Amino acid sequence: MNHQILLAYLEIFRGEIMQTSSQIRTYNRNECITFRKTKEAFGGLSNMAGGYPLIVNGIHILTSEALYQACRFPHLPDIQKLIIAQNSPMTAKMKGKPYRDQSRSDWERVKVQIMRWCLRVKLLQNWDTFGQLLLETGDKAIVEDSHKDDFWGAIPTNDNQLIGVNALGRLLMELRKYLKEDANSLKSLKPLEIPDFIFLSKPIEFLTLKDENHTLSIQEKQLIIPLIPEITLESNVSLDQTKEFYREETIITDTNIEKTEKDDNIFDGWVLPKLEKILQNYQSYDQILQHFKTVNKKQMQDWMKLAVELGKVKKIEKPVRYIWYSAYESESNLLKARKISQSRNTRKTQLKSSQKSKSNVTQESTQLSLI
Ligand SMILES: Nc1c(N[C@@H]2O[C@H](COP(=O)(O)O)[C@@H](O)[C@H]2O)[nH]c(=O)[nH]c1=O
Numbered sequence: 001m002n003h004q005i006l007l008a009y010l011e012i013f014r015g016e017i018m019q020t021s022s023q024i025r026t027y028n029r030n031e032c033i034t035f036r037k038t039k040e041a042f043g044g045l046s047n048m049a050g051g052y053p054l055i056v057n058g059i060h061i062l063t064s065e066a067l068y069q070a071c072r073f074p075h076l077p078d079i080q081k082l083i084i085a086q087n088s089p090m091t092a093k094m095k096g097k098p099y100r101d102q103s104r105s106d107w108e109r110v111k112v113q114i115m116r117w118c119l120r121v122k123l124l125q126n127w128d129t130f131g132q133l134l135l136e137t138g139d140k141a142i143v144e145d146s147h148k149d150d151f152w153g154a155i156p157t158n159d160n161q162l163i164g165v166n167a168l169g170r171l172l173m174e175l176r177k178y179l180k181e182d183a184n185s186l187k188s189l190k191p192l193e194i195p196d197f198i199f200l201s202k203p204i205e206f207l208t209l210k211d212e213n214h215t216l217s218i219q220e221k222q223l224i225i226p227l228i229p230e231i232t233l234e235s236n237v238s239l240d241q242t243k244e245f246y247r248e249e250t251i252i253t254d255t256n257i258e259k260t261e262k263d264d265n266i267f268d269g270w271v272l273p274k275l276e277k278i279l280q281n282y283q284s285y286d287q288i289l290q291h292f293k294t295v296n297k298k299q300m301q302d303w304m305k306l307a308v309e310l311g312k313v314k315k316i317e318k319p320v321r322y323i324w325y326s327a328y329e330s331e332s333n334l335l336k337a338r339k340i341s342q343s344r345n346t347r348k349t350q351l352k353s354s355q356k357s358k359s360n361v362t363q364e365s366t367q368l369s370l371i
Pocket residue numbers: 036046047048065068144146149152168309310311
């Protein structure tokens with residue numbers, strides 16, 4: 001094998017090493033800081049969390065998730081624009097999904113480095129808030145608790161364990177370590193030394209702490225907010241509906257700016273909580289639509305698709321119906337328990353009818369209850 005090919009293989013191997021089985025970790029929930037929903041105590045650690053705005057090459061970006069997803073497409077500035085124009089980080093992720101096969105060709109190899117860089121941007125530009133949140137995790141392991149992503153997060157196996165590579169949690173722990181031991185080294189950030197590290201057609205710039213308070217000023221945060229109505233329009237909600245939503249949910253004033261940041265995401269802040277309430281039982285698409293009277297069909301379809309993709313909602317076919325994931329899980333556990341108890345009863349009846357001894361019956365039913 002020639003030298004260069006060997007080097008290329010080595011690089012790929014280095015990039016993918018985090019995905020190998022030796023990288024899998026098991027965490028005990030009681031001993032870690034876990035986060036899943038952005039509104040939980042440590043939800044701010046999620047890339048999906050609002051309230052940690054960024055500026056790269058002079059462009060406002062609402063979340064580290066949007067920045068990370070945009071980094072897939074340095075050669076496709078229109079897709080980058082589409083991604084960062086979304087109000088919801090989950091929608092930002094989904095908007096890039098149809099183009100994933102056009103991600104930069106070395107994406108799998110560089111994505112961990114890119115995530116590390118995105119987290120550093122998040123800290124650099126939200127020094128007090130994000131820094132404090134990171135330090136509040138103490139010395140505990142940080143774990144992204146995920147339904148199905150055991151690369152970036154870890155999946156719960158029973159009440160107390162989570163298993164996965166937990167790449168995001170580990171990058172956050174690494175960042176916390178630097179913050180504790182060498183905070184000054186995090187106060188500026190060089191662009192990554194990878195080819196085509198480009199955002200909206202320009203090489204990504206060298207970043208430094210923004211202002212005296214190390215965070216974006218209120219004025220800067222307000223500059224970000226006017227983006228929201230345009231974006232919502234793009235997803236087929238009428239201007240009136242948009243205005244109505246923001247009138248009710250997020251009237252922008254200096255005093256409630258924090259609330260605005262938290263609620264600046266329709267999908268996270270409004271759609272998901274509503275779905276969680278409605279979908280404690282199976283519901284058809286039309287039944288769901290009844291609960292979202294002001295929303296048009298296409299938008300609702302997109303949201304349902306997103307909720308399913310993100311593992312929040314389970315979709316069942318024939319006929320199509322939906323249920324909130326944890327309700328689905330408890331229902332299937334109930335069904336499993338029922339099946340076990342039915343098969344135990346059947347077994348007992350069979351055993352009785354074949355007139356086995358009493359001790360045999362006890363032994364068999366004990367074995368079945370262990371399944
Ligand atoms: N799947 C998931 C999250 N996963 C997030 O998605 C990002 C990785 O995207 P990708 O590399 O394109 O798969 C990364 O930020 C990871 O933390 N987050 C959430 O709140 N909810 C989810 O359901």
